[in-house]
Amino acid sequence: MLRLWRKIRRTGRVAEPSPERPTSDGRAFAGSVQVRHVDAGSCNGCEVEIGSAFGPVHDAERYGARLVASPRHADALLVTGPVTRNMAEPLRRTYEAVPAPKVVVAVGDCARNCGVFAGAYGVAGAVHEVIPVDMEIAGCPPRPEAITEALRKLTGR
Ligand code: SF4
Numbered sequence: 001m002l003r004l005w006r007k008i009r010r011t012g013r014v015a016e017p018s019p020e021r022p023t024s025d026g027r028a029f030a031g032s033v034q035v036r037h038v039d040a041g042s043c044n045g046c047e048v049e050i051g052s053a054f055g056p057v058h059d060a061e062r063y064g065a066r067l068v069a070s071p072r073h074a075d076a077l078l079v080t081g082p083v084t085r086n087m088a089e090p091l092r093r094t095y096e097a098v099p100a101p102k103v104v105v106a107v108g109d110c111a112r113n114c115g116v117f118a119g120a121y122g123v124a125g126a127v128h129e130v131i132p133v134d135m136e137i138a139g140c141p142p143r144p145e146a147i148t149e150a151l152r153k154l155t156g157r
Helices: 002-011 045-053 085-097 109-113 144-155
Strands: 033-039 065-067 076-080 103-107 123-125 135-137
Touching: 033 045, 033 085, 033 144, 045 076, 045 144, 065 144, 076 085, 076 109, 085 123, 103 109, 103 144, 135 144
Parallel strands: 033 065, 033 076, 076 103, 103 135
Antiparallel strands: none
């Protein structure tokens, strides 16, 4: 098994999906969700809106979503930007470090389909080309209301 994982890492294939997927209505964690944000190559616009979603106006924490510093403490990954070549392997490792059940939310058009950076020499691909994605938030950048709404779907609050 270890050899298989090493081979996947070397060949750059998509990481194996989490064995436990969220429920069909997108809710996996009743009440609260711990979130690790990963900037895989963003222009920083999506980060500003994530900051706003967790700021005093939208205050996603009151719906049970909380940012954490380590993927080992997280239930969900919020991934922004097209995945750059340098971030593909760290993103795979971060995904593998999150305990199951886990969900991945691709935030912004770049995360969904590389957006304005499609075809750029430093871009490895969209987030779903590197790790499994459960939920996408459209927009360049997405509005903080849309980010908060997605987090509320995860917490069910
Ligand atoms: S979706 Fe727009 S704001 Fe977000 S990283 Fe891409 S270019 Fe920047």
